[in-house]
Structure formats: C-alpha cells, structure tokens
Amino acid sequence: MRAIRVRGTFLGGILGVLALALAAASPAGADETCNSPYMGNLIKGQEDYLYVWALGVKSMGDGGDKLVTIDVNPASSRYGKVIHKVSVRGRGEAHHMGFTDDRRFLWAGGLDNSRISIFDVGTDPARPKLVQTIADMPAKTGYVGPHTFYAMPGRMLVQGLSNAKDGGGVTGMALYSNKGELIATYPMPATGGGDGYGYDIAINPQKNVLLTSSFTGRKNYMRNLGELVKDADAMKRFGNTMAVWDLKAMKPKKVLSVPGAPLEIRWSLKDGDTWAITATALTSKLWLIKPDASGEWQAKEVAVIDDPTKIPLPVDISINKDGTGLWVNTFMDGKTRYFDLSNPEQPRQTYERVTGKQVNMISQSWDGTRVYIASSLLANWDKAGADDEQFVRGFRWDGKELKPAFEVDFYKEKLGRAHHMKLGSKAMKSAYGPERTATLR
Amino acid sequence: MGPSAPRRSAERRFGRIITVLAAVAALATAAGTGPGAAHEPDNRLPASVTMDFVPPPPGSYALHAIMRAPDGPVLDRDGRRLPLSRFTAGKITLLGFIYTSCADPRGCPLTSQVFYTVRHRVAEDPELRERVRLVSLSFDPARDTPAAMRHYAASMPRNGVEWAFLTTELPRTLVPLLDGFGQDVRVELDARGRPAGPLAHVLKVFLIDERAIVREIYTTSYLFTEVILNDIKTLRLEGTPARRAAP
Numbered sequence: 214m215r216a217i218r219v220r221g222t223f224l225g226g227i228l229g230v231l232a233l234a235l236a237a238a239s240p241a242g243a244d245e246t247c248n249s250p251y252m253g254n255l256i257k258g259q260e261d262y263l264y265v266w267a268l269g270v271k272s273m274g275d276g277g278d279k280l281v282t283i284d285v286n287p288a289s290s291r292y293g294k295v296i297h298k299v300s301v302r303g304r305g306e307a308h309h310m311g312f313t314d315d316r317r318f319l320w321a322g323g324l325d326n327s328r329i330s331i332f333d334v335g336t337d338p339a340r341p342k343l344v345q346t347i348a349d350m351p352a353k354t355g356y357v358g359p360h361t362f363y364a365m366p367g368r369m370l371v372q373g374l375s376n377a378k379d380g381g382g383v384t385g386m387a388l389y390s391n392k393g394e395l396i397a398t399y400p401m402p403a404t405g406g407g408d409g410y411g412y413d414i415a416i417n418p419q420k421n422v423l424l425t426s427s428f429t430g431r432k433n434y435m436r437n438l439g440e441l442v443k444d445a446d447a448m449k450r451f452g453n454t455m456a457v458w459d460l461k462a463m464k465p466k467k468v469l470s471v472p473g474a475p476l477e478i479r480w481s482l483k484d485g486d487t488w489a490i491t492a493t494a495l496t497s498k499l500w501l502i503k504p505d506a507s508g509e510w511q512a513k514e515v516a517v518i519d520d521p522t523k524i525p526l527p528v529d530i531s532i533n534k535d536g537t538g539l540w541v542n543t544f545m546d547g548k549t550r551y552f553d554l555s556n557p558e559q560p561r562q563t564y565e566r567v568t569g570k571q572v573n574m575i576s577q578s579w580d581g582t583r584v585y586i587a588s589s590l591l592a593n594w595d596k597a598g599a600d601d602e603q604f605v606r607g608f609r610w611d612g613k614e615l616k617p618a619f620e621v622d623f624y625k626e627k628l629g630r631a632h633h634m635k636l637g638s639k640a641m642k643s644a645y646g647p648e649r650t651a652t653l654r
Numbered sequence: 655m656g657p658s659a660p661r662r663s664a665e666r667r668f669g670r671i672i673t674v675l676a677a678v679a680a681l682a683t684a685a686g687t688g689p690g691a692a693h694e695p696d697n698r699l700p701a702s703v704t705m706d707f708v709p710p711p712p713g714s715y716a717l718h719a720i721m722r723a724p725d726g727p728v729l730d731r732d733g734r735r736l737p738l739s740r741f742t743a744g745k746i747t748l749l750g751f752i753y754t755s756c757a758d759p760r761g762c763p764l765t766s767q768v769f770y771t772v773r774h775r776v777a778e779d780p781e782l783r784e785r786v787r788l789v790s791l792s793f794d795p796a797r798d799t800p801a802a803m804r805h806y807a808a809s810m811p812r813n814g815v816e817w818a819f820l821t822t823e824l825p826r827t828l829v830p831l832l833d834g835f836g837q838d839v840r841v842e843l844d845a846r847g848r849p850a851g852p853l854a855h856v857l858k859v860f861l862i863d864e865r866a867i868v869r870e871i872y873t874t875s876y877l878f879t880e881v882i883l884n885d886i887k888t889l890r891l892e893g894t895p896a897r898r899a900a901p
Contacts, residue, residue: 250875253856254840314873315838315856335838366858366871367720367836390721391836397718418875421707461881462715487706 245579245636246534247479249364250418254316257579261286262296262338262637265605266321267629268592269304274627278307278323280332280341281628282637283621285585285607293607293619295626297340301330306435306592309633311362313369313391318344319635320369322359324591325435327351329359329371331393338637345393351377354387354398358431363414367391372411375431382430382450383409401425402456402465410452415478415489416460422510423460424489424502426475427452438594451495455502457510469512471500477529478502481536481557488557490515492530492541497521499539499552499560516552516560519543528590529574533581542572544590549575549615566615568608570600576634577610584608584615588623589630605631705878712887717869723749723862724834727827728791728820731804738791738831741818743866745787746889748772748882750859751837753794754806760874761857766790768859769817770810771879776886777813785864786886787816793832793839793855795822835860835868863889 245256263285269277282297301307305323312319317335322328329347336342351357356373357380363370368391373384385400403409410427417424428434429451433441441447451474457467473496480489488503499516518541519525525543532539532554539552539560549572551564574587586606589595595603603623608615623631723742727735742749748769756762769788776782790807792798798806803819810817822828832839839855859877861870870885872878 251873253874254838254854315836317838366873366876367860367868368871388718392721394721396720397716419704419706421705421709459710459715462710464715 246482246532246577246581247477248312249314250416250480251314251364251366252312252316253314255579256636256638256640258638258640259286259288260578260583260636261289261639263576263585263605263607264310264319264332264334264341264635264637265587265628265631266307266310266633267623267631268307268589269300270624270629271304273624273629275300275302276304277302278304278330279628280319280321280330280343281623281631282339282341283605285583285619285636287618293621295621295628298628299332299341299343301328301343301346304592307629307632308591309360309362310635311369312364312635314364314366315391318391320362320371321633322362322371324358324360324374324431327357327359329362329393334637338639347389347393350387353395354385356384356387356398358384358434359387360412360428361414363416365416368396370414372414372425374411374428374434380430380432382411382428382433382452384411384430386411386414386425397463399463401427402468406454406468406470407456407465408452408454410454412452412474412476413478413491415480417480417487417489418460420487421460423458423463424478425456425458426471426478426491427454428474428476428494434591435593438591455491455500455512457502467510469502469510471512472496473498475500476527479530479532479539481532481554482534483536486536490530490532490539490554490557490560492518492527494526494528495524497525497527497543499541501557503557513558515558516562518550518562519546519548528572531575531577533577534579538581540575540577540584542568542575542586544571544573547572549584549586564613564615568606568615569604570602571596574631574633576636578636582610583618584610585634587631587634589632592630595630603628603630605634705880709878709881709884712884713891715888717861717885717888720868720871721834721836723860723866723868724831725866726822726831726834728822728831729800731800731807731819733800735823738820739866741787741789741820742862744864745785745816746782746864746886747787747789747862748859748886749789749791749835749862750857751793751832751835751855752790753792754798754802755794761855764874764877765857765859766810768877768879768882772882772886773813773815773817775879775883777815782886782890783815785890787818789818789820791831792819792821793828793837795824795828861885861889864893 263283265281277300279300284291284296305326308324310321319332319334321330331345332341333344334341358374359371360374361372369389371387388396401409401411412426412428415424453472455469455471456465473493475491478491497518501513501515518527526545528544541550547567547569549568552560553563573590576585606620607618725739728738750765752762776786798821807819857874859872
C-alpha cells in the first residue's frame with residue numbers, strides 16, 4: 214500500500230480556541246445530489262416528503278429516537294407539517310441514514326447503541342414502517358457507531374466510527390446484504406500512514422475508487438464537548454487521513470494526509486469530472502481529491518472556510534448536480550455558505566446567511582432550488598440554553614438568496630433533536646403491489 | 655487498455671442486433687402494444703458507461719457469498735415448467751431481469767449487449783465454455799410469454815454457450831423470485847395517484863456460483879465486461895483442485 218506521512222498533533226494549536234468555544238462539533242450527511250451512484254431512483258422533480266432521523270430527548274414525547282416525515286410539497290395542504298413519526302423506542306444517538314439501492318428501504322443508525330433501524334419507505338412513502346433492527350453489529354464485527362450507510366448493488370456498506378474494544382477511533386466498514394445479513398468486514402488502514410479511523414464513504418464506479426474519511430471514536434463523540442476540548446490527549450485522537458481504496462478488491466491503496474477531521478466526501482456528478490471534495494471540521498478547509506497528471510490520487514487544500522482560528526466548525530456539505538456549487542454549514546456561527554466550484558482548484562465563497570443558532574445538516578433538491586437545514590450535531594455537542602434550537606427549516610434558493618419557506622420546531626413538536634434528512638416521493642409504487650406486499654420481509 | 659479484435663468484432667455484430675431489438679421495442683411501445691416499459695431516467699450516466707481503470711486480476715480478490723439464489727417455477731422458451739434452480743446451479747451463471755419491449759438503452763438492451771459480449775468471450779475460452787451460462791428472466795409475465803421470449807432469443811445467434819430465456823406464468827410466481835433477488839419493479843403514477851404507464855427498475859445483473867450462491871451484483875454504473883469476465887474466472891479458480899488445496 215502506498216502511503217503519505219501524516220502530520221502530527223496539529224490539534225494542539227486549536228485547543229485553546231475550542232476550549233473557549235465550549236460548544237461546538239463536527240459530523241454530517243447527504244441528500245439527493247449526494248446519494249450513492251448505485252441508487253437509480255433519484256427524485257429529479259418535486260419531492261413530497263422529508264424524512265428526518267431525530268435524536269430522542271428524555272421526557273420529551275416518548276423520549277425515543279424517531280423517524281419523522283414532513284410534507285414538503287408546496288402544492289400540498291399539509292406543506293411544512295409533520296405527517297408521520299415512528300419511534301424506535303429508546304435513545305441511541307440517532308445520526309445518519311441511507312437508502313438501499315432500490316430506494317425501498319431506509320437504514321438509520323445509532324452512534325451510541327450501534328443499532329441499525331431499517332424502515333420500509335417503499336410500500337407507503339408517506340408512512341415509513343420499522344421492519345427490522347440489526348442489534349448485533351458490535352458483536353459480529355467489532356465495530357461500533359454505524360455512521361454512513363452507502364448503497365451498493367443489493368448490499369449496504371456501513372462505515373463504523375469506533376470499536377467495541379476500547380471505544381477509540383480505530384474502526385472499519387461492514388458490508389450487509391439488503392436483507393440485513395452480514396457479508397464481510399473491512400478494517401480501515403492503520404499502517405502506511407493510516408490512522409485506522411473512519412467517517413464517510415464515497416464511490417466513483419468508473420474509476421473503481423472508494424474514498425473514506427476519518428473522525429473520532431466513541432469515547433470522544435459521546436463525551437461532553439466542554440470537557441473534551443480541555444483534554445489535550447483526547448483532542449489528539451481525531452482523524453487526519455483519507456484513504457483511496459480499490460473498490461473491486463476492497464483493499465486500501467493509498468493513504469492521503471488531510472489534517473483536521475475530514476468529514477463528508479462529495480464526488481462531482483458532472484460527466485467527465487474525476488474529483489471529489491471534502492471539508493475538514495477542525496481546520497476549516499476544503500480539500501480536493503483528484504488524480505495528478507500521472508494518475509496518482511492526491512489531496513490538495515483548495516480553500517479556507519471563514520477564519521479557521523475562530524473554529525467555525527464546517528459540518529455538512531452538499532454539492533449541486535453539476536459540480537459547480539457547494540453548500541457548507543458551519544455549526545458554531547449558524548451560517549450556511551455557498552461556494553462557487555466553477556474552478557474546483559479555487560473554490561470561492563459567494564454567499565452566506567445565518568440560518569440558525571446552530572446548524573449541521575444540509576440537503577438540496579436535485580435542481581438545487583429547495584434547500585433543507587437541520588440543527589443537531591450530537592446530543593452532547595449541541596449548544597445549551599437559548600442557543601439549543603432544534604428545527605428543520607426549508608428554504609428556496611434562486612441562485613442569489615436563501616428565502617425561508619417553512620419551519621418545524623422539533624422541541625415544540627416534542628420530536629427531539631433534528632439530524633439527518635433524506636427526500637421521499639409518492640410518485641412511484643411497487644408493481645405487483647398486492648403480491649409483493651405479501652412477501653415483503 | 656483497448657478491446658481485442660475478437661471483442662470488437664463481437665460488439666459490432668451485437669450492435670446491429672441490439673439496434674434492431676431496440677427499434678422493435680420502441681415501435682411496440684409507441685404503438686401501445688407493449689407495457690411502455692422504461693427505466694428510471696438517469697442523466698448521470700451515458701448509455702454506454704466507460705470503464706476508466708484496469709480491473710484487478712482474477713483470483714486476487716474475494717467474491718463474498720451475498721445470498722442464496724431464490725428458487726421457484728419458471729417457463730422456458732418452449733413453455734416447459736421448470737424450477738429456476740435448474741438454471742442457477744451447476745454452472746457459473748450470469749442472470750439478469752429483462753422485458754422484451756424495453757427500449758431504454760441504459761436498461762435491458764444494455765444488459766443484453768453485455769451478455770452478448772460476455773458470451774462471445776466465454777465461447778473463446780475452453781476453460782469456461784462448458785462452465786458458464788447466461789439467463790435472461792422476464793419480469794413482465796403478462797406480455798413476455800414463452801413465445802415472446804423465443805422470438806426475442808431468435809435474434810441471438812447460438813455459439814455453444816448456454817443462454818436461457820425464461821419467463822413466469824403469473825405475477826404471483828414472479829414476485830418471490832424478484833424479492834429473493836432483491837430486484838425492484840415499480841410503476842409510475844399520474845397526478846391522481848393512478849398507475850400511469852412505464853414500469854421502472856434498477857438494472858441488476860447477478861453472478862451466481864455453481865452452488866447457486868449470488869457472489870456479485872452489477873448495475874448500470876458497474877456493468878463492465880472485463881470485470882464480469884474476471885469475476886467469472888475468479889469463481890472458476892475457486893473450483894480448481896490447486897486452489898482448493900491452497901491454505
């Protein structure tokens with residue numbers, strides 16, 4: 214395996230700033246332009262539903278993590294309203310979700326309890342139903358904290374964040390069949406410059422490349438943030454690498470040095486493009502991953518996001534359908550920023566707006582005119598007091614301005630903390646409906 | 655990596671055949687004689703997806719057991735009722751769902767194009783010729799009768815490699831096979847929520863080993879002839895005595 218030396222303890226320099234912040238964070242997700250390339254059923258018109266995976270809050274409603282469905286079709290009489298919710302009973306740090314390749318099922322993970330909840334969203338897209346729970350991922354794989362759910366043909370590739378042995382950041386990926394049976398495990402590269410950490414997954418089938426990024430282990434992400442940032446040793450245990458994998462062989466080929474917890478990875482969807490982009494949470498930069506003139510994959514810092522010394526904490530990013538623009542949410546200042554990617558070697562921020570007191574996830578419709586923002590990062594990393602807004606907000610984007618369209622207050626509705634969002638549509642339903650329903654799971 | 659001369663020749667021959675098939679399907683759809691079958695439009699990919707890499711050599715990677723291939727009654731092109739397992743065990747099998755009226759170049763015609771090329775390359779390899787089969791199974795039993803499948807198959811000249819064209823009697827015998835393979839089929843709705851025309855599905859092709867275990871699944875964005883051939887050879891290497899004896 215080729216390797217590049219990873220830089221050392223860059224985090225020491227930002228520790229003081231983070232300690233002052235005392236409320237901050239990192240992780241994030243995906244949307245209609247950021248799905249697996251193996252998903253064939255993209256919604257390219259008006260979406261009908263927004264599925265929100267929400268963290269339960271004690272004494273709020275039933276207190277459990279839940280999948281919330283919001284009607285987001287402006288033509289509907291229920292536009293902007295919660296139309297359904299299904300609780301999984303219990304709190305497990307609800308975090309990210311991913312559709313199966315046929316979009317019939319939505320897998321959702323808990324970073325604390327490592328449970329994977331599988332919802333049927335194909336039979337009745339307006340009323341998702343919990344149909345299966347995978348509770349033995351730690352026992353069977355040794356990995357905990359299922360984070361990214363990435364559709365592969367007939368399978369789901371799940372990225373862990375941590376391990377069952379010491380709760381550190383060394384982890385791996387688990388491959389399941391769409392029926393929920395474990396097929397294989399793949400440890401993250403821990404030699405040749407690799408730190409063994411994991412976070413996101415992104416595949417380019419035409420290049421036979423799988424990219425992974427890196428975050429931190431359970432001992433860190435479940436810890437109170439105020440305490441964490443004062444622990445210099447703990448702050449050293451964040452990922453500083455990305456890995457380039459041979460997708461077919463599922464073997465790591467090269468480790469790239471990308472200091473500062475590289476999180477979401479987005480491939481440009483434009484025909485002919487062969488680059489991906491990521492944001493580093495702790496160093497507040499955009500990095501471009503692409504092959505050099507000799508075909509060798511390289512990572513290159515291409516932009517800073519705001520003033521990195523202020524630790525704005527870029528979290529989720531969302532690339533548009535033709536790779537010309539990128540949304541970046543920064544958690545600490547509650548801003549949603551737009552970067553012009555016309556030249557991916559030199560991204561330029563062209564717009565920003567405060568969209569909440571804390572913002573994490575951002576999703577956009579296929580045409581980019583509708584943008585959805587959710588508030589929560591992690592239960593123990595979200596802000597406190599009046600700054601602890603919990604919401605999903607819908608916006609219209611005309612290329613110049615984000616204009617508010619609707620808002621759901623998740624605390625007022627007793628739903629908990631709003632995290633990952635995925636889009637749904639009623640436009641399709643299974644052929645052979647009655648016959649199929651009888652055989653489903 | 656450029657295609658070999660035999661491969662180019664096979665692709666040219668098939669190109670003519672598939673052009674005729676697509677034209678017939680398009681005419682049938684336009685005339686309202688078919689189901690209007692179409693795949694989900696997906697402008698992310700060109701009709702012919704290019705493979706921009708050199709795949710790892712056969713035997714250098716693992717093909718994990720994904721699931722057992724489902725079984726159930728099917729009809730061959732002569733109308734004989736047989737178990738699908740007759741066509742999924744005993745040989746390395748490449749199985750894809752199609753419907754004969756499909757005109758989307760990124761759908762069933764793409765599957766048939768790749769099958770045609772794979773079959774040609776397999777026929778040239780004495781190690782594989784008798785050990786590989788192709789199966790095209792319809793998910794439109796109402797229109798794809800055994801006679802329709804026989805007519806469809808007639809356009810594919812025989813070359814000594816088994817290629818079965820199968821259908822089912824009824825949706826209720828088809829659906830367990832679809833669900834067993836995890837193959838979706840959907841129908842589009844109109845503004846009033848009523849079924850309105852085209853069927854849609856995610857293109858999937860299944861590589862099945864001699865024990866009827868699915869070992870790989872390909873879709874439009876990864877349906878590359880060279881990869882499939884290497885996977886077939888990887889399965890074949892598993893079955894050789896030297897490979898079995900290896901630690």
